[in-house]
Amino acid sequence: MAQEKLYLKGDKLLDISNYEFKSIKNALRIGREKTIKKVKDSGLKGRGGAGFPTGIKWEMAAEVEGKEKYVVCNADEGEPGTFKDRYLLEERPLKVLEGIMLAAYAVGADKAYIYIRGEYSKSIEIFSEIIETAREKKILDANLFDSDFKLELKLIRGAGAYVCGDETSLINSIEGKRGRSRIKPPYPIEKGLFKQPTVVNNVESLCCAAEVLNPDSEEFSELGIKGSKGTKLLCLSGDLNKPGLYEVEFAQITLAEIIYDLGGGIKGNEDLRFVIPGGISTAVIKAEDLDFPYSYQAFEKRGSSLGSGAVIAVSKKHDLIDLMLNVSRFYMDETCGTCFPCREGNRQINKILNAFKEEDRKIETELISDIGNTIRLAARCGLGQSSLNFITSVIENYGKELKFGGKIYA
Amino acid sequence: MLRAEIDGLNIELEEKISILDAAKKANINIPTLCYEDGLSIYGGCRLCVVEVEGEDLLKPACATEIEEGMKIKTHSKKVRDLRKNLFELIIATHNIDCQLNCLTCSRASNCELKDIAEDIGLSKMRLDPIKRGDSVDNSSYAVIREPEKCISCNRCIRKCEEVQGIGIFTTANRGPETVVTTFKDRGMGNVECTNCGQCILSCPTGALHELYQKESVLDILNDETKHVVVQTAPAVRVAISEPFSNQAGDISTGQLVTALKRLGFDAVFDTNFAADLTIMEEGTELIDRINNDGKLPLFTSCSPGWIKFIEHFYPEYLDNLSSAKSPQQMFGAVAKSYYAKEAGIDSDKIVVVSIMPCTAKKFEAKREEMAGDVDYVLTTRELASIIKSAGIDFLNLEESEYDELLGVSSGAADIFGTTGGVMEAALRTATELITGEELGKIEFEAVRGLEGIKKAEVEIGGLKLRAAVANGLGNARKVMEMIKDGEEFDFIEFMACPGGCMGGGGQPISSDKNVLEKRQQAIYKIDKSKKMRKSHENPYIKKLYDNYLEKPGSEIAHKLLHTKYKARKI
Amino acid sequence: MDKLKSLFYQDSLLEKLHQIQITYGYIPEAEIENLSEKYQLARANVYGVISFYSMFYTEPTGKYIIRICDSISCHLNESDSVLRAVKSYLGLKSHQTTEDKKFTLEVVECLGHCGEGPVMMVNNKIFTKINKNKALEILNDCM
Known part of the structure; x- marks a missing residue:
């Protein structure tokens, strides 16, 4: 334990x-x-x-x-x-x-x-x-x-x-x-x-x-290892039995242990789909890939980040488009409005996702990825640059499972 | 010495400059949108992003200083692809559709966005336009704002705040609600806007343009019962050809007159005539104030943007303003009285149209103090558009002369079109009137040039006149603060627009960086080419006083040619 | 002398705005003009600042500002059903105020109680682990 x-x-x-x-x-x-x-x-x-x-x-x-x-x-x-x-x-x-x-x-x-x-x-x-x-x-x-x-x-x-x-x-x-x-x-x-x-x-x-x-x-x-020293406060939330604040030593605990031991596993009889490891500006880690020690470099290696320490467990009961829209709305509303890639990119992503939900449209993955790149490479601040990490990672990992409109996975 | 590499070219620089400026030196064009020479760096549009070796993220060329050894790629595939994607996002917010389209846009013929699209090789548009549903702001008599076209590049905000020192615009809200607007969305006509129109010159989208009176003027020209006279401001003749030739600094006075005659104006007169008249009235007022311990310094009152500025921001100095109307208004008053009488036309039938480099003149004509003098005001841009729509081949027109009675002017009137011109014209006349001797050198170099604030001490027959000239309202504010701090002057020329009227908010929008210098040289050239270069020598002015106005400052002159001002709230 | 020079000792505009917001429940126009004078900023500029921050209002708000979080962690715990219930109970959309000026509803982003969601805030008071019924009870207590 x-x-x-x-x-x-x-x-x-x-x-x-x-x-x-x-x-x-x-x-x-x-x-x-x-x-x-x-x-x-x-x-x-x-x-x-x-x-x-x-x-x-x-x-x-x-x-x-x-x-x-x-x-x-x-x-x-x-x-x-x-x-x-x-x-x-x-x-x-x-x-x-x-x-x-x-x-x-x-x-x-x-x-x-x-x-x-x-x-x-x-x-x-x-x-x-x-x-x-x-x-x-x-x-x-x-x-x-x-x-x-x-x-x-x-x-x-x-x-x-x-x-x-x-x-x-x-x-x-x-x-x-x-x-x-x-x-x-x-x-x-x-x-x-x-x-x-x-x-x-x-x-x-x-x-x-x-x-x-x-x-x-x-x-x-x-404490910890080179590159990840000391301890980290983790904010566990989402579909967990024991959400809350925990302090862990770097690299001495795996993400799986964080979810299943500290967090007490997934609520109800649901299965975990993925973990958002560091808040919604970080790329998701799939449920089957959690067995690695918690450190800066381990996340970097997986194209993600430990971000602010907000570890959010997401079970399979949720509609992925609904979640992407939730995150998209957040960034759309919270951009400062100064730089065009972030302001307009997040607005368009929201529009694209909404169109996918309500209409019988194919998700335009190429367009989303073009906009994602534009924001990541050219936005003015770090918050903007990372604003599409969650959405692009969900599409990368689950794009094939997304189906038209409404309920989107088998 | 600083060494760097741009697109494979080795460059050497004396000092640290932005990547954008360094690229310019190497003859590389990087597209920009929110960047404007003379304004602070905003770094919002990100179109100018470039690749710097060793860095994953792209850097905005406008806001990034070049460093020793930097290797920069301004047009790599990564950069080009990104610019295209980014521009798709930008254009989606410009909201082009059937109602709001390029054909009816004020920038139809010189669209900055279209130029950028071409420069970056935009080939597809995958995004639908964003419908914000903002309504048009038509609260102003001078400037209209169509927020649907606005892409929030912030240039109007910076122009108004940094150059003009006013700040009627702001970015409001955040996220998708981010908009450029006025205080509590009141509209430009309901805030401390001076109507100078400098924002129009900065707007790349056509979201800002003058209140059009083109159609009304075309209608009135078709009304047989009206006698329509037109006046042309000094600065129009050195800019009107630009929309036809794409070239700055040409003088086309003669073609201008011909075009107006072809359009069907019953008489084509010159605001310059009224400028000479202004010098007589304002000059007399100056001498009178100096001799009789009147309120000094005397401020010029030709620029309606400046007038509204002082009414809002320095109402305690309204008594310093010359009571003389501006040349536009003097012309209207004289046309509807003296000209009506001389030509034997019922003054009710006379319609006065002005061609002005200025948007604030539209507001001025509507001021209740002077209502009725001038009926319609067209900007230089509007006239160019009318000339085009009438099928007139402007550049190849023969030259004609102004109609005589109110059409003859001195070189002193011509220089009203540039900063320092009113001052110089006044000095020419005042000196001769005070000393009774003919001026040796007629040019007053100290008040020439494009600096924002010029000061000069001029000796006139033993009198030391402390003069100052300010152009651009930001500079006007500085001079007002100097006065507040106790600096003493006798006579100050204020012009709302940078460069004076030739840089007015109603002038053609030029992509030539040296447009002001070129227009100014043209103005001085006209002055130099004239035999008659002092207002008081204008025989038609003498005739006007002899036959109608008696003498400068007379009772009837006051009734027709002078006005009052009012304090306005901020 | 040093005290006068450092901007550290100047009242912060943000704090001023908070005080005005608390006093009046919004930022009245006269106060904006005062601030514009005090800070030597164009009033449009002050308006631009106010409108940037969601806790400042230029129109009067209700006696109770109800903030309900719908960010991801609360959303995963069905904050949307709480929201639907509150919206229909008060007859408001987000950012609206009841006619009797009693309630202003705001759907907000994370309130920092993500382990105890859904979360609702009434003026300065936080309520955690709420559901439809609890939310309506809390509103009733305000009546």
């Missing part, structure tokens, strides 16, 4: 008086360079979906000269199926705060934002209180533990726009603009928020960084 590893998950951490801030204290003791080195050596990769090495991001940001530098905690968790950041914000906000402080200290920033999606009202409430008490306790806005490090932190509420989860869209949103992505380069590390060097990190990434620096969990960095 697969076992959970508990680092990120755990008891509630809400009382600042009883929280020791061991990681940031450790960092203050060893200094900026060593802090960055530790995170770099830990092999930590961003947990928001793109998987960029956190330590390298910090190192680059630390080297950039700037009038001001910013750290932004991206808590705009919006990828359908994902709820790990909400858990961390609601249950372990002090870890999140400590992670932000670590990042700021490491890169030499004295101002930070946390951008929490507007729908997470409980998270917003909890984190606002944390900020307030942290200010009272001189954890924020004051020289921390008599060091020369001082951090100011502001909370910004999102307002219902998935694309703001993209780091440059999020920066625009904080600046009070439409949440459309920026053209890179320049990357945020060079010119981000208010044109200043900016590090944007996901909530879970920051909590991982806090574990890396935590003297009580020195073994954290040793």
Whole structure:
């Protein structure tokens, strides 16, 4: 039976008086360079979906000269199926705060934002209180533990726009603009928020960084394998008996174990058709192909990605066109509307799928694949580029089984 | 020195520039759509994407700086296939169908989308047009918007905001609901639009065009009971041939007059005449304000886009505006009074049509303060279209002269068509009137050229006149802020459009990057070729004052040739 | 001095909009004009920002904003049947408000309770593992 590893998950951490801030204290003791080195050596990769090495991001940001530098905690968790950041914000906000402080200290920033999606009202409430008490306790806005490090932190509420989860869209949103992505380069590390060097990190990434620096969990960095280090929070949902949040060590558990052991297998008497392994921007993994260890590289090898950690099990009882339409509607409605491939491509895909459902039309797989390619190669941001991964993978795997209109599989 | 390779060609660059610019230097055309010279980079259409060696994803050439050692393919198969697929998606949102088709489009003869389709070798269209069901915005007297044609390239938004400094347009909503619109979808006629029409020049889709009066004018020309007179603005004669020749900078005053006569206008007159008249009235006003401690600086009032701009954004400065009507309106007022009397025609029967490089003139003619002066306003583009539809072979027409009474003008009037022209014309006359001596050098070089803001100190008989010239409303705003910050001027020329009237929103849409320079050179050439180059020397102006208006600034001149302004909300 | 320079200390437009939305239940035009003045932005521009975000409204909303998630995880757990029931009960389509200004219905994307779907949110309160009947009970409690 697969076992959970508990680092990120755990008891509630809400009382600042009883929280020791061991990681940031450790960092203050060893200094900026060593802090960055530790995170770099830990092999930590961003947990928001793109998987960029956190330590390298910090190192680059630390080297950039700037009038001001910013750290932004991206808590705009919006990828359908994902709820790990909400858990961390609601249950372990002090870890999140400590992670932000670590990042700021490491890169030499004295101002930070946390951008929490507007729908997470409980998270917003909890984190606002944390900020307030942290200010009272001189954890924020004051020289921390008599060091020369001082951090100011502001909370910004999102307002219902998935694309703001993209780091440059999020920066625009904080600046009070439409949440459309920026053209890179320049990357945020060079010119981000208010044109200043900016590090944007996901909530879970920051909590991982806090574990890396935590003297009580020195073994954290040793977990996993090269290329996939530490632990990962998994959000299990869909047709599972035991959906919920789980923490696993990389490469020590297979996707099959995740589904059948942790997730308790498929609800009712249904059979699994496929797993969406990292949220709806990732390509599906067929039920018969789940027997591989959970790691970044294993998914990459299979043309997919572990994305945000949203593992969604889909049984055979569902209509595939209905599911594709659901995902298609999501991307169609949530594109920022700026770049033509993403805006128009997702609109057309939705039209094509709808026509297939309602009319006796043949599914135009070539057209879908042309549009898919156009979006993947030419869209402006990562969210756009990956918007058709689910749909094209379903068509690739099940295209032959799709039948005209209505019910579509034997 | 930076070295890179584009399509197998080795290039060397002095500085980092975009892949798009570097390709241009190597004589490689990369198709673009949301890109426009002089506007910020948007990076939305993605048509200009290119392949960079070592990268899977394509890069937008407009927004990507070239790096040392980069190897770029601008037209590889991967890129070409993608552009075709992408363009199919774009065209589907342009909504061409039986109702909304290319034949009736304002850009029928110079469609940017069609050119792109040809450039990328589009061969099939697999997607049906998207029906958004947006209604036409016809709330404005000047500019019509057909959102169904709009592909959200954002050029009008950037033009209005970045060049004109106004920002009546925005991208609203997101996803499939993303549209370009005005504040709360109010319509251009119900927001702080100045009617300058610069957005029309930027729109690649024909979604923006002037409010057409072509049909009304053709109808009135067929009405035997009416005496239809026409006036042509200074900037029209250096642009009207462009839709026929596809070439900028030609002067075709004589052909213009012939064409108008052939179209059946009863008299063909010149707005230039009224420009000379404007100098007399405005010049007198300037001298009067200087001598009698009047409100300074004096602002010119010829450009109706500028007038609406100041009414919206700087109403506290309305008293600085010259009360003189614009030449178009002066012409109308004089045609319906003086000309009616001299020609013995009942003024009720006179219909005044203007040919203007301008869309704001359509709004100006409708202003209640001046209602009735001018009945119809056609843009240069509309006139070109009428000439075509009448089967007139414009380029090969013989030349004719304007009808005399309101058709003779000085070179000073011709230069009204360019930025700095009104200022120069005023300086020529003011200097001679104040000093009583003939000017040696007639050209005032300091106010010439295409810079957005020009400042000059001019000595006139011991008086130091602090002059400024601004073209483009973005620059007008800058000058207004200088004034607010305490900078002192005596006389300022403001033109709403970049380049002045020759760059007006009603002018032919040119693909020539140097179109403004060429039109400007043509204007100065006309001025130089004239014997009479100062407004006050125009014998027909003298005659007008002698026989009818008494003297500049007289009571009757005020009644006919001056107007009032009003503060408007934003 | 430093404080004045950094944009960090300026009120964020997004936060301002949230406050106005909470105060009035929508963003009135006069407030847009104030913001346009304060931030030196064309009012069209401010409108463009507001209309981008689905939690901001330029028209008055109902006392209760009912958000029902129909993203994939909830959808797999039959959120569409909940939706159908609520729509017919309130007589609303998504993004509409009842005439008595009591309810605004929004079909929304993921609310981040995917393991406990279907999920419904009434103003700031989350309800998980709902079904048709539970949803209607919740609405009745608002009456």
